[in-house]
Amino acid sequence: MPRRGRGVILLRRALARAFLQIGGAPGLHLMAALALALACFLAGGLGLFLANLEGNLLEKHGHAQFRIYWKPGADMAEVRRQWETIRAMPGVDELTGLTPEESLESLRSTMDEGYDFPRPAVATTLPPKALASFAVRGTDTSPARELLERLKALPGVERVRIAPAQLDVAQALRSLSAAALGPLAGALALAVALVAYLAARLCLEGRRAEVELMRLVGAKEWFVRLPWVVSAALTSVAGSLMGLAALAALRLVLAGRLYGPPLWIKLAPMPLEETAAIVALAACMSALGGLLAARR
Amino acid sequence: MPRRGRGVILLRRALARAFLQIGGAPGLHLMAALALALACFLAGGLGLFLANLEGNLLEKHGHAQFRIYWKPGADMAEVRRQWETIRAMPGVDELTGLTPEESLESLRSTMDEGYDFPRPAVATTLPPKALASFAVRGTDTSPARELLERLKALPGVERVRIAPAQLDVAQALRSLSAAALGPLAGALALAVALVAYLAARLCLEGRRAEVELMRLVGAKEWFVRLPWVVSAALTSVAGSLMGLAALAALRLVLAGRLYGPPLWIKLAPMPLEETAAIVALAACMSALGGLLAARR
Amino acid sequence: MISAVHLSHAFGGHKALQAVSFRVHKGEFAFLTGRSGAGKTTLLRILHGQLPLQAGKARIAGYDLASLRRGRLPLLRRDVAVVFQDFKILPDRTVAENVRLPLEVCGLPDGQIARRVDSVLAVLELERAANLPCAVLSGGEQQRVAIARAMVAGPKVILADEPTGNLDRDMALRLMDVFKQFHAHGVTILMATHNHDIVAATPQARVLNLEAGFLGQAGGACPAGGAA
Amino acid sequence: MISAVHLSHAFGGHKALQAVSFRVHKGEFAFLTGRSGAGKTTLLRILHGQLPLQAGKARIAGYDLASLRRGRLPLLRRDVAVVFQDFKILPDRTVAENVRLPLEVCGLPDGQIARRVDSVLAVLELERAANLPCAVLSGGEQQRVAIARAMVAGPKVILADEPTGNLDRDMALRLMDVFKQFHAHGVTILMATHNHDIVAATPQARVLNLEAGFLGQAGGACPAGGAA
């Protein structure tokens, strides 16, 4: 028998052994897969929640708003030119300019339906104004403060208000989720690893004698260990896919409920790379568990 | 030797065996406890989150608001008497009446600092109004609709607006959290049970021969099983306490950050009964695992 | 002390015991012989309550196996000790821990346990190994641990299944002397064995010869069969 | 084929082998005798690479144990088969599965495996049990499974550790005939045993007598000692 032919037979046999191991203790492997599925479901679920929280926070709170007021009765042509200047300033995302008439209109729209102000009397007393949105990054507020000074220095500008509460909320939520994410991610990775290791150990515990015996009758080390590595990896891939599928189904159901009147919250699916990373992590941890458990 | 004395010796020995089993495989028991700690940490953490979410939702969104407008220039004495009538209606939690002057004042307060309306001109055009808050329970909206009809029928009332968006948000969030809580609680209970069972099985796998042998040399069934039940329960009590302690620590840290400017979110601790329930559940599941694993 | 009437046992289709009848009196010493697979271990396992009684009747040490309730099985096993053919010792426990097990589970105080274990280890020449884990013992040493464990609690009946297979002839004969001492103190002994030397060296014993599940007569002993 | 020079082995403080030297030539049949605990199993385990070489030299089937790399140990074990004193069979696998294991791990095609397994089971009178799980076998049947597994791959050397302890005399002698057939085909055999009958029935074999870790000379064989 040529050496090559035997190698192929051995490889086939090692892989067949992996499947036989699963088939030989289907309950145990199912339980292991289920445990992993649950771990992945929980890990993925928390990750999804945090990622979406972060996303929603960024959208709603990652900006500071400046309100810039000109003197009532200022020249609107001059004011419009200054709006362009502000729009070009670094860090300014968006600028909405409002003439006194537009201010009145927006004020009226916040009033109860059917009510109207005595228009000319009010309009002439309102100042032209602009709402500038400024993106806040990190916890450093000095760029925002600088911008405030620059806006105040514009000719014709009477007052500039920064919405400080909003700025603080954004920063508080950001630092909070940053603080919570680290420990949570750590705890979850540990949980997945532990479950995978426990499951692999359990699968192996009953077969230690077989592993030992195979060595005693002349099996090469790779032939002894490969089935453990493969079956552990297969079990955990199946388990993590199950968990992530359940998570995806939950997300679909929730997304349907959340993205509709009146909440309009968008629940983004987990990115494909993250899904793949979780599956790969679970497979690697389990394969490692198999490799270690089958060691001498 | 009297029968009684032997019974006491046996009981002592069975308990000693429980501790010896833990001491004999400290790594395994530590790992089992850790796995349980993580499961409890995650389960408790999600429970805590959901309970607090529910609490915050109830406080902010569990109410529908009615806006009741009288005709501009209505007799304020008559209007005030009607405010009292509404306050007494069933389901009405709170009523805030606003005279035209008060309406103008509240409008002004929403305006930018430093601006003032031309007062008499505006005030005479505003209607007296009242904001009534109505507690929404469950998903049944008919009591709210009934109330709406009763309010509309009041003499002198021109229009009644219900804030439908707000009512719907409250109900959407309630039904959402109800829908999410069930599957999540189920998944977590399953996870705890699985981890406990896996750990108990693993502890036992290496000792099956001993259990069998004890029976063969004349041990009574209770003496064979008691050590397994006790050690499994001890391990899981230790584990779940560890997990809940970690959770309590996390809550303290988070609560400090959340309940302060600018968020002022209150993070209530887990109720003592729930904590006890989780510990007891984990202990029972493990004890059951021990009992089953040591069966014939 | 031990009696069987028309005892039969089948595993699936394979008849391991066929209508076996015999009687071993209190204080008697009997060998159970027969070629490999004849059903010797099966018979001993039935008598120890490890296998259910399929057909026939059996009594041992005053217990009727047909009507024995589960809860009383431990009591039977305290009176009837077995030396298992495959030893059944715990490899990760020390010799002393293995030997003390039957005393521990019946609630004997620690002091008495230690004394009894020490003396039985001395008799079986295992003192040196007392605190070694059984996994490291030689085959013969492990077999002696199994014998020590069966003897330590002072049972009324000892069922020994091939207790000398891993022992050299000198050690086997020395051990037979120990069994004979127990026998002299009134213990009933039923020993399955292949070893003709020890059968020959024990003239006071009767020989029950199992052949393919049937009980023949050998060793010039009293006729087997008949109700207990 | 097998040679040992001043081989010593100690477990903790206990000296199990003390400067043992001997030589078994290619195609020779040798018995290893000695009382329980003399070190027979220890010696066989060293020769099979299960215990490290602590002191002295040893060669077997062309492999020098002192300089053997880990990766080549499987090759040694394909040439040198062992009948383990405690059988080391997998109780939840069938007889056939246990016996085919050495052929499986060396990559023999399935057809050849089936043929070889069938023939070795026939030789050892185990056909009836081929598809039974080993847990249900009698002691003697299990021992024969262990022997079948050692023989099935056609090794150059067979190290047999007490292979007849659970067999009756007839079966033991029939099995010795099988060993002798292998021997006649050029296989080198080193057999640890307590059984004087089979030693007496094998006049062509040399006897190496281990006593308390020392190798004495017995059976009128060629003098032991000397480098390989």
Ligand SMILES: Nc1ncnc2c1ncn2[C@@H]1O[C@H](COP(=O)(O)OP(=O)(O)OP(=O)(O)O)[C@@H](O)[C@H]1O
């Ligand atoms: N659970 C079982 N299922 C099927 N067959 C069994 C079972 N247990 C035992 N046997 C068979 O019953 C027969 C009798 O077995 P037993 O162990 O009683 O023999 P024995 O006389 O003790 O033999 P030995 O001297 O080899 O130990 C054997 O052929 C064995 O294979």
Ligand SMILES: Nc1ncnc2c1ncn2[C@@H]1O[C@H](COP(=O)(O)OP(=O)(O)OP(=O)(O)O)[C@@H](O)[C@H]1O
């Ligand atoms: N790992 C170990 N640690 C301590 N002592 C050991 C270890 N392995 C073996 N021994 C001791 O070494 C001695 C020799 O054991 P070995 O198994 O070689 O004897 P043997 O000649 O095969 O005896 P038997 O005929 O009873 O099988 C025994 O006393 C045994 O207790």
Ligand SMILES: [Mg+2]
């Ligand atoms: Mg038997």
Ligand SMILES: [Mg+2]
């Ligand atoms: Mg030995």
